[in-house]
Amino acid sequence: MNRQIVKLFAFIVVLFAVLIGFTSYWSIFDAQALKDKEANKRPLLEQQQIKRGRILAADGTVIAKSVAKSVAKGHGTGLRYVRRYPEGALYGHPIGYSFVRQGDSEFEQFHNDELVGEESEFGSILDELRGRRQEGNDIVTNIDAAAQRVALADLEEQGFGAVVAIEPSTGAVKVMASNKPYDPNRVPVELEELNRNLIETPLLNRATQGLYPPGSTFKVVTAAAGLESGAITPETTIDAPGTIIDEGHELNNDFSEDFGPIALDTALTNSVNTWFGQLGQKVGNDKLFETMEKFGFNSTPPIDLPDDEVYNSGIYGEDGHTLNRNDPVDLARVAIGQERLLATPLQMTMVAAAVANGGKLMKPQIWNRVVDPDGRTVKRLDPSVYSEPISAQTAEELTAAMEGVVSEGTGTNAAISGVPVAGKTGTAETPGNEACGGGEEENQAWFIGFAPADEPQIAIVASVECSEQFGNDVAAPIFRDVAETILNGGS
Amino acid sequence: MIKRSAARNRELVALIPVALLLSAGFAAVFAQENARLGNLSLVYGAYFLAVCIATHIFLRLRLPNADPYLFPLVALLTAFGLVMVYRIDESLARDQANWFVLGLILFALTIQFLRDYDVLERYRYTIAAVGLLLLLAPRLPGIGQQVNGAYLGVKIGPLAFQPAEFSKICIVVFLASYLREHREVLIVGARRVLGVTLPPLKHLGPLLVVWGASMFMLVFIRDLGSSLMFFAAFLALLYVATGRFSFVVIGMGMFLVGAWFFASTVPHVHDRVEIWLNPYNDPTGNGYQILQSIFAQADGGLFGKGFGQALITIPGTHAALLPAAQTDTIYSLIVNELGLFGASAVVLIYLLIAARGFKVALLADDGFSKLLATGLTAVFAIQAFVIIGGVTRVIPLTGVTLPFISYGGSSIVANFVLLALLLLISDRARREAATPRGAFALEGS
Numbered sequence: 001m002n003r004q005i006v007k008l009f010a011f012i013v014v015l016f017a018v019l020i021g022f023t024s025y026w027s028i029f030d031a032q033a034l035k036d037k038e039a040n041k042r043p044l045l046e047q048q049q050i051k052r053g054r055i056l057a058a059d060g061t062v063i064a065k066s067v068a069k070s071v072a073k074g075h076g077t078g079l080r081y082v083r084r085y086p087e088g089a090l091y092g093h094p095i096g097y098s099f100v101r102q103g104d105s106e107f108e109q110f111h112n113d114e115l116v117g118e119e120s121e122f123g124s125i126l127d128e129l130r131g132r133r134q135e136g137n138d139i140v141t142n143i144d145a146a147a148q149r150v151a152l153a154d155l156e157e158q159g160f161g162a163v164v165a166i167e168p169s170t171g172a173v174k175v176m177a178s179n180k181p182y183d184p185n186r187v188p189v190e191l192e193e194l195n196r197n198l199i200e201t202p203l204l205n206r207a208t209q210g211l212y213p214p215g216s217t218f219k220v221v222t223a224a225a226g227l228e229s230g231a232i233t234p235e236t237t238i239d240a241p242g243t244i245i246d247e248g249h250e251l252n253n254d255f256s257e258d259f260g261p262i263a264l265d266t267a268l269t270n271s272v273n274t275w276f277g278q279l280g281q282k283v284g285n286d287k288l289f290e291t292m293e294k295f296g297f298n299s300t301p302p303i304d305l306p307d308d309e310v311y312n313s314g315i316y317g318e319d320g321h322t323l324n325r326n327d328p329v330d331l332a333r334v335a336i337g338q339e340r341l342l343a344t345p346l347q348m349t350m351v352a353a354a355v356a357n358g359g360k361l362m363k364p365q366i367w368n369r370v371v372d373p374d375g376r377t378v379k380r381l382d383p384s385v386y387s388e389p390i391s392a393q394t395a396e397e398l399t400a401a402m403e404g405v406v407s408e409g410t411g412t413n414a415a416i417s418g419v420p421v422a423g424k425t426g427t428a429e430t431p432g433n434e435a436c437g438g439g440e441e442e443n444q445a446w447f448i449g450f451a452p453a454d455e456p457q458i459a460i461v462a463s464v465e466c467s468e469q470f471g472n473d474v475a476a477p478i479f480r481d482v483a484e485t486i487l488n489g490g491s
Numbered sequence: 492m493i494k495r496s497a498a499r500n501r502e503l504v505a506l507i508p509v510a511l512l513l514s515a516g517f518a519a520v521f522a523q524e525n526a527r528l529g530n531l532s533l534v535y536g537a538y539f540l541a542v543c544i545a546t547h548i549f550l551r552l553r554l555p556n557a558d559p560y561l562f563p564l565v566a567l568l569t570a571f572g573l574v575m576v577y578r579i580d581e582s583l584a585r586d587q588a589n590w591f592v593l594g595l596i597l598f599a600l601t602i603q604f605l606r607d608y609d610v611l612e613r614y615r616y617t618i619a620a621v622g623l624l625l626l627l628a629p630r631l632p633g634i635g636q637q638v639n640g641a642y643l644g645v646k647i648g649p650l651a652f653q654p655a656e657f658s659k660i661c662i663v664v665f666l667a668s669y670l671r672e673h674r675e676v677l678i679v680g681a682r683r684v685l686g687v688t689l690p691p692l693k694h695l696g697p698l699l700v701v702w703g704a705s706m707f708m709l710v711f712i713r714d715l716g717s718s719l720m721f722f723a724a725f726l727a728l729l730y731v732a733t734g735r736f737s738f739v740v741i742g743m744g745m746f747l748v749g750a751w752f753f754a755s756t757v758p759h760v761h762d763r764v765e766i767w768l769n770p771y772n773d774p775t776g777n778g779y780q781i782l783q784s785i786f787a788q789a790d791g792g793l794f795g796k797g798f799g800q801a802l803i804t805i806p807g808t809h810a811a812l813l814p815a816a817q818t819d820t821i822y823s824l825i826v827n828e829l830g831l832f833g834a835s836a837v838v839l840i841y842l843l844i845a846a847r848g849f850k851v852a853l854l855a856d857d858g859f860s861k862l863l864a865t866g867l868t869a870v871f872a873i874q875a876f877v878i879i880g881g882v883t884r885v886i887p888l889t890g891v892t893l894p895f896i897s898y899g900g901s902s903i904v905a906n907f908v909l910l911a912l913l914l915l916i917s918d919r920a921r922r923e924a925a926t927p928r929g930a931f932a933l934e935g936s
Contacts, residue, residue: 040789
């Protein structure tokens with residue numbers, strides 16, 4: 001019988017090895033996937049016991065903080081923290097929210113590890129031995145409180161839409177406002193209601209998720225591709241009649257105005273469709289896509305927000321994916337920001353910022369520094385280059401043309417006295433848009449630009465939905481207000 | 492004489508780290524809860540050590556030759572269990588400590604009055620009947636209790652217990668005795684039919700009865716876990732007694748067919764299997780316990796969150812985040828707080844106990860002792876497997892306790908009786924191994 005006993009023991013050893021195998025699978029190999037499961041509230045419940053760090057505006061305004069809630073002492077720890085947002089709806093976007101039952105979003109989600117003070121496993125063992133409670137770090141953002149307030153107030157006056165402002169030399173995001181806003185403090189009681197609101201979509205950050213036809217603002221990209229590829233120089237003239245025939249369809253200038261042979265500055269100043277349509281055809285698919293992609297189109301913008309809350313800009317095919325350079329597109333219409341082209345306000349801000357920064361596109365970042373509970377700065381934003389879509393010379397040439405837009409062209413409402421402004425308006429027709437009530441006269445009104453033109457400190461994009469007016473009437477004034485606030489010291 | 496004290500000395504030395512571990516464990520829990528180190532942890536450690544030393548002295552007097560490692564290993568598990576249960580709820584730990592003492596008293600009584608454990612053979616049918624009756628008791632009106640759809644508990648007046656814990660010992664005793672007598676016939680009478688070795692028809696009956704009893708448990712007690720535990724112990728004994736692996740294969744097949752049949756017809760059993768396969772179908776209802784068990788483990792990682800750090804209830808409420816943390820899912824809590832390392836250590840202790848138990852069986856001289864030691868060890872190891880496997884989703888989760896660690900009086904007391912029997916067998920085996928073989932080697936009589 002002894003032989004069988006030994007075999008039986010061997011079998012038990014195998015069984016127990018299976019137990020250790022499964023335990024390792026759950027606790028190590030599959031652990032991350034399990035922690036991310038919707039049904040798993042444990043990580044959030046645990047984080048609720050940690051004093052989550054605060055989120056601050058650049059001037060120290062408290063955007064988010066955690067307050068202790070006393071809890072009837074039962075099993076486990078009696079302390080619990082709840083998130084409070086003292087400024088209410090002003091920073092609902094892009095800061096988002098963080099609650100146990102409702103989960104988290106936007107900046108709160110992206111910077112979760114820093115906010116809860118997550119450390120390496122050994123680090124937390126050391127803390128445990130020292131009897132130290134885990135405590136979160138504060139994050140100071142780049143957000144300019146005054147400018148954010150101006151941006152949201154202007155938007156609420158003009159209509160649904162978004163404003164983004166980025167410091168060109170660093171990528172620091174100074175403003176990100178989205179109308180319709182929501183108050184994150186209300187999320188625990190009315191998340192479902194907010195989610196159900198499909199007309200106003202308050203939970204949608206229109207700056208990063210609003211996909212709008214960029215209209216004439218895209219001519220900046222087309223011009224960049226033209227100059228960069230050598231297809232044109234600033235002096236090259238192209239004949240711009242009132243109408244051209246493109247792919248069997250008419251493409252008109254406003255009022256079918258015939259401009260004759262003109263160069264870039266005149267074409268951009270007057271936003272001449274037939275001129276840019278022909279330029280697009282001249283540049284060709286490859287070069288246009290190459291420039292677009294360097295500006296960030298067709299990929300997730302490198303901002304510190306969760307990937308699934310930042311949409312790609314590009315030419316959207318029927319399957320909901322962006323097309324690439326080998327797909328057939330109507331180039332002339334792409335060149336003037338129509339066709340199936342859709343861009344987020346963030347994407348267009350990246351275009352303006354790259355031009356402003358001498359052709360270098362910096363990674364847009366909302367955070368500025370992480371400060372530990374003892375007040376030490378443990379990490380600071382190190383500005384980094386995302387791409388170099390255009391040369392410094394091209395940037396300079398584009399800036400000159402864009403200055404014309406504001407000083408004498410379609411964007412005069414963006415002008416600031418004593419400060420040269422470079423910009424571009426856009427008025428994309430969005431007839432029959434359900435969200436606008438299905439009217440036929442509705443436009444997406446845009447302004448993209450930067451100031452001062454000679455020494456850019458801020459690149460700003462304003463985009464307003466469902467407007468019956470032009471970019472210059474609706475969006476350019478927002479640009480001006482926000483730019484003035486930031487240039488006048490802001491914070 | 493030198494050898495006998497050597498075994499007990501080793502036992503004594505092995506007990507010291509156990510007491511230290513207990514003190515350290517309590518210290519860790521206190522530190523977590525009060526943020527200060529009281530000397531109460533040392534007091535508890537000292538009490539524990541005192542009880543263990545009393546037991547040790549008793550063993551020194553009564554069973555000087557018994558295996559020196561079994562008791563310290565079990566004490567280690569008990570200490571560990573006490574700390575875990577204390578960490579969950581202080582009042583539960585007080586109960587648990589009382590049961591530990593009660594368990595040791597029964598342990599001592601067993602050793603005192605069953606020195607000649609061969610007597611068990613004489614009453615094997617009575618013992619089998621008692622075992623079956625115990626199994627059935629939870630279905631008896633008036634005293635039976637249903638917990639989560641399974642009938643596992645009995646309540647007579649103020650006394651509540653889980654009869655299956657005691658029943659397993661009775662059944663093993665019966666099987667060991669029965670198989671000791673019939674193993675020859677089962678081997679010799681075996682026929683090869685269609686290339687498969689089958690037991691002789693005449694002796695198939697009793698085996699079918701055991702299979703029937705397991706199926707019966709599945710249907711009437713509705714507990715897949717105990718059913719599996721009993722049947723696996725039976726197959727292990729059958730295999731060791733006859734050396735016929737084919738019997739095991741046939742038995743396993745029969746069990747699976749039966750289990751499959753009942754899983755598709757008995758709703759409670761069906762639910763258990765369904766939850767096991769698709770827990771995400773109902774994450775807040777039926778699937779809650781197993782999912783939370785696994786989420787708790789995912790939270791543990793390699794080294795765990797530390798004693799007293801895991802969340803057991805949803806903060807601010809009494810709603811369970813890890814349901815039945817003190818019983819069914821205590822292993823998940825261990826993974827959460829002590830990580831894969833700590834949990835592997837626990838599994839390793841069970842394995843070491845199994846190794847010592849089988850060693851006892853190897854050393855034992857007569858068939859009954861061999862089979863009894865094998866059966867007791869197997870049923871113990873399989874019980875640990877069934878519950879750990881349940882909470883790690885190796886098999887469907889059922890309500891079996893983790894021996895010596897889970898909160899529960901029946902489990903502790905019954906397993907101490909089991910340990911007493913193992914030590915009794917061990918003492919005799921090692922005594923005989925130490926003295927020259929006499930004329931009274933009566934195996935197979």
